[in-house]
Amino acid sequence: MSASATDLLELSGAGAIEAASAGSVTAPELFDLYRERAVEHGGPDGLNCFTWVAPEAPEGVPVDGPLSGVPLAAKDLFCTRDVPSQAGSRILEGYRPPYTATAVSRLIDAGAPLLAKTNQDEFAMGSSTENSAFGPALNPWDRTRVPGGSSGGSAAAVAGGLAPWALGTDTGGSIRQPAALCGIVGLKPTYGAVSRYGMIAFASSLDQAGPLTRDVTDAATMLAHMVGQDPCDATSLAFPEQIAMPRAEKLDGVRLGVPAELLHPSAELDAAALQPGVRDAFDATLALAERLGAEVEEVHLRHAEHALAAYYLIAPSEASSNLARFDGVRYGMRAPDVDDLLDMYTRTRHDGFGAEVKRRIMLGTYALSAGYYEAYYGRAQRVRTKIAEDFRQAFAGVDFIVTPTSAGVAFALGEKTADPWAMYLNDYFTVPMSLAGIPALSLPCGLSGDGDGPGGAGLPVGFQIAGPAFSENRLLDAAFALEQAIGFDGSSARV
Amino acid sequence: MIERDEVLHVARLARLGLDEDEVEPLAAELSSVLDHIAKIGELDLEGVTPTTHVVDVTGALRADEPRPCLPREVALSQAPAAKDGGFLVPSPQA
Amino acid sequence: MSDGAASNGAGATAGPGAGLEPVIGLEIHVQLATATKMFCGCEVSFGDPPNTHTCAVCLGLPGALPVANARAIHYGLMIGLAMGSKLAPRSVFHRKNYFYPDLPKGYQISQYDEPLCLGGRLADVRIHRVHLEDDAAKLIHVGSSGRIHGSDASVVDFNRGGTPLAEIVTEPDLRSPEQASEWLKLLRTTLRQLGVSDVNMEEGSLRCDANISLRPAGSEQLGVKTELKNMNSFRFIERGIRAEIARQAKIMADGGQVVQETLHFDPESGAISSMRSKEEAHDYRYFPEPDLLPVAIDEAMITAAAADMTELPAQRAQRLERELGLSADSARLLAFRGELGDYLEAALASDADPPPEARQLANWITVELVARLPDGEDPAASRVSPPALATLVGLVGAKRVSAGAARQVLDRLVEQGGDPHEIVEAEGLAAIAADGELAEIVAAALAANADAAERMREGNEKAIGPIVGHVMRETKGRADGGEVARLVREQLGI
């Protein structure tokens, strides 16, 4: 490709906005450039990160909006009017909704044309994007490895340079973990900050839409055009302040809390199998933060070790109910030649859902069923209360809590599909924040040797920063300061 | 340990058809996941109020004002089977 | 209030008999008269072409979310206030999970352990709870279809789906089919008065299930109950309950055991059939609806609901009793059949000459007038204007027209309307003055019934019958009975 094209593709979203407004590139040029690459490298022969690519630049997108000209990739589970929205599932194959999700339409109204829909784990249930009816997406750093999940297609597309930025959703880590494994920035906003209307639901009390971007500034730029109360989502809230562009260069006086189990040997952590290379990158980033003026303190999240258990009761329970609407009556697939109503239900759902979705529907149905509710769902919700309290107490003493985003780097395709719990452990560090509904961002903080990528190159490691509800501005500022100091270069992942 | 008939009962509640060779593995997987989850049974949660929603504000209501509906052809456009302007299904009585 | 009702209906028996007492509780679903559905902006409609009032929310499309209708909650609070229920501090919705083609989301959004209204009573029946939920869609059976392999087919119409419902559950305080349907009528009048529902059973805006059990009269504990589903008219409710009572009574008489089950009543055949399908017992897996935050029921909402309340039948009955000195029964009848109460108050408001006495007027309305009108017709729609009836009753009170003559006048009024004064004039129905003419007629009557007169002198009061009868014949009922009796005694010197 031409040098200028390369330059253009290295532009961040914010950079592209500048270039467009400066006239050095037009919106159509940028869209066509990305469209060609999306078609060429985003399909099954490439990263398989896209489930649909726009046949041409969409009509009716404002040309003088704050995001004008910067193409947008959105996770498949966002409903997009007349565009396939399949949540990575067979049961919704070819489904074209009559309306567009609020988060997407806000970005489009700000001028971002929809470029593509991205591959994902079916109904966002997974941490590798291997649970997709459309085949796994590949990690651009090493195509024998997973990009993480469930927003793996979005992460791979952004890291691979096939989209300037992308929308994902995070229920227990589905934005942060793939961002970490693909060496990009991923932000899960405060629960309620972004409307869920039009997001095909996994777990309603946990789902939250957020940006996957090449840098922190882009995350802030996207978020600024996503937040706000939506009359169509009764759980959405007005964001208390304007989302500002991050500027901080230092971390003077910023108190970073590190969970005790990360500072001392712990059985839980052994179970989560924190890789040495990940720990090294995490420790190095802590040291860097201190050099920027931050104070590192030990915090105790006493119930965090139970977060995974609570999460894997609450999320499947809600999912078992949310996925009941896929019954073969009003949309999506219906099994052929059904004998009767029961046969229609059972065979449609048997044929339409993948193994992991079935597993979670079973787990959730079981946890809610007569005689088990209190022991499982009821207890899980009480644990959730304790975890939220733990965070409130911790934030009385520190500004942010930091952890590795994921215990390990991108793992090989198929490596963890055999053992569900091994796969669930990917969410070990990200699930507590989801249960507490607080914002958390994953920042690429270096490469780990453990991954042994092609030619011995390392694989990206994510540094997770979590703050109290609605602390996004401070969170983005801190992440920005670290980002500048780290100087992570993801360009080698570009396709 | 989840028994085979428990798996079948839950699958029935969820209207999830299972092939014969899916039942045993599912029973084993669910059992092992529940073993990991069982840990929260040890916690003392006496008097702890359950959290349904993390956001602690009270919900917004909608004014009782009509909004445009979908044209019928749009509503039916994605239906696997339609007839007489409705969604066609096997009769529950059948 | 329910005479004769015991004789109609398929499979009807007068009652359980054999010293058995029926124990009946009702579960009523009322469609609320909101402009839009419970959780979406689609207009509530009836009789429109199928699936012309749907949206992403009420079709249960992926990604759609519910937002509760403020007026539905307002109406729910009004119902609670009307029943004197305890209002919940917050409105919390739960998901009730089950699969059915008329249930687009695979769950109904209902209320579980925190209903909007708890307890209360309506007349002599205690209310258990009132909660809000969304209605199911409509299934229309279309017979066999090529498109559905093998089985019969139905089509789903989602117009009704999502309509706001108030589910009203009573305590098992009812003891007879008649009482049940009478109480249901009171509930209907009450909800209408409140304006929260058009409670039209034909359009299905009021649907009723009944929990029925039998127990030895006087026993305190409850027998095994069955649930009789979806009776969609007052007649069916009465007949259905009666048929189920008969069925249970027979089982017991035959020494059998009533099994707890859900039943369906077929009004045509009067047959009762079990609705238990091959399916396993329901396990609804209720859990708090994560898409809806609890809504705090604050003072402002309760004040607003109270402000929209009108006088309710029960209150009206008390007022009529208190202010007009009506008997309790008469007051209830006038209040519970609101149109009769309206007629009474209109008649009293008219400055009729001579003015009627309220108790007498109430009687003439509930006994004489109602008996002359087609069943259940609103007297305001008849030819008898309230002032006309007020005047007629006034004339009776002033003894200017005898009761018998007044009945003839009322017949005329019902036929052609008009002014009582003129009818009395034209038909010569004015009471005969006690002095002169009437005295002569009485004297003639005594002469004509000498033996009766004799027996009276001997102290046989009953003997006055034929004498008075004679006078009434002579006067075509224009004489005042009391006056005649007085004159008879006077002339017999007793």
Ligand SMILES: [Mg+2]
């Ligand atoms: Mg109900």
Ligand SMILES: [Zn+2]
């Ligand atoms: Zn609707």
